[in-house]
Amino acid sequence: MHDMNRDVARHLRLLGELLEISGKEPYKIRAYYRAADTISRLASPVDDMDEARLTDLPGIGENIARKVIEYVKTGAIHELTELEESVPSGLVGMLDLDGVGPKTIHALWTKMGIEDIAMLEKAAKNRRLRALHGFGPKKEEAIIQAVAGYRRKTSRMTRKEAEELIGRIEPAFPGKNFTVAGSFRRGRSTIGDIDIVSTEAPARTNALLQEVADEIIDQGERKTSFSIGDRRVDVRFCTPAFAGTMLLYLTGSKQFNIKMREIALSRGEKLNEYGIEDREEGRTYTFPDEASVFSFLGMDYIPPELREDQGEIEHARRHTLPELVRETDIRGDLHMHSSWSDGALSIAELARLGEERGYEYIACTDHSASLGVAHGLDAARLAKQHHEIEMSNRSHSCRILAGIEVDILGDGSLGLSGPVLADCDLVIASVHSGFKQDRDVMTRRILSAMENEHVDIIGHPTGRLLGKREAYLVDMERIISAAADTGTALEINASPYRLDLDDIYVREAHDHGVMLSIGTDAHTREEAAAIRFGVGIARRGWCGKQDILNTRPFKGFFT
């Protein structure tokens, strides 16, 4: 995300949190949270937006627009600065404790002088909290547990980790009557907790969940929450008759659900996870699947990946949603490594793997020699590799494209010369060094690679490693605009550790008519299956089949 957008979003959120702890009106607070949300998922920087452009954004009115402009100009928001002076800074951190919310914090602060997590923990252990109205021994114990949980709090999971966790939960559903919903189903690049809808009998499943759970958080006939591996899992039980509204509800997103319920309200209906109640007739309609819910509300089916309240609801009502790319549309993987550099598979093994996966082609894109660590290829070895690729292509139905992943060097030049690149079928240019350059230098560095006539694709364009390394500083607006001008494709790197481009930039690129390519960056057999993650990100970026380079058939690929 753009730094300024991130800063502005963070400050608006903080403003909301401080107002909430101060006990201000909930709707005002919600407005700040919503505005922070909008700005944090904005692809273009707020730096140079005027009041008119800002107020066009959903959830941002005159008041918040002025605060955004104030922050961009002065680096501070006056109202926030004042609030920070009157509210101890440690209180905001207490919001991260499970089961501790703004009302609790307000009471602890004003009635007991508790100002941070350490003070709270001490008071709970000394059994002083039970003196407060509404607090008892169980609440004290819950707070002690919450502090412990906070200390081992982990960041969001990769999708791969989430899949492994789901694998550990599966034994509790021997009948397989469950669907993973939430951000996992929406295809988000990282996952916080796991949400599950199940049509199993609650009593039986609850007993089985006891076996897989590390700790049961709460348990009921309709809903059970537990932790496993320091992750939270929420299970909602339903019958097949109302599985549609239950799945819709638990898939979210939160903003999407709010908007859907507002639409139902405007029709004189009430939407919840059990169905849709016609308030006039007083009868409730139930829906066995999501499609019938959308249909009832006069909308087209919205794929989970689009459910973020980013315009998809309006499109669904006007019947103008795009048809999204599917995994079965993918005809080849455009980014794989072989044993010629740091991969595990030979060229022939790549071809066989491609055949097994039903691909027409795989681009073998090993590293160039300038990256010493990865047994990169120089011109001589590349020529030998091309010969082996030719041999393989004679005997396999899956064609290997003789590609290269060439380094974009610090000054924007490439790790291999023009004539060498000209001999390749496909050239991916990627940044693998000098991540600390300033924004303008990095941006111009990538732009010069895009201007090189041999470069087809920019690999993992922002260089992020999820949960490990932030994206380098780069002006994605300029990159996207240059990609449109030069006809260079931007990669959606499908590795679950990267998922780079981020979906907000994919959507921006898509809107600018930029072609995207999906590549797994696989070094092993197993990693080649990651293509599904990349397709998910493409879908979240509103991409159809026509927007993705590797949905093209082998013939016509080079046209």
Added chain:
DNA sequence: GCCGTTTTCGGCCCGACTGTTTTCAGTCG
């Protein structure tokens, strides 16, 4: 504070579960 295929004012999604309560507030998703 935001917003309008009812509205420029008066609304703002909805329900499960827990703990501390005698009927509900707080938190969460």
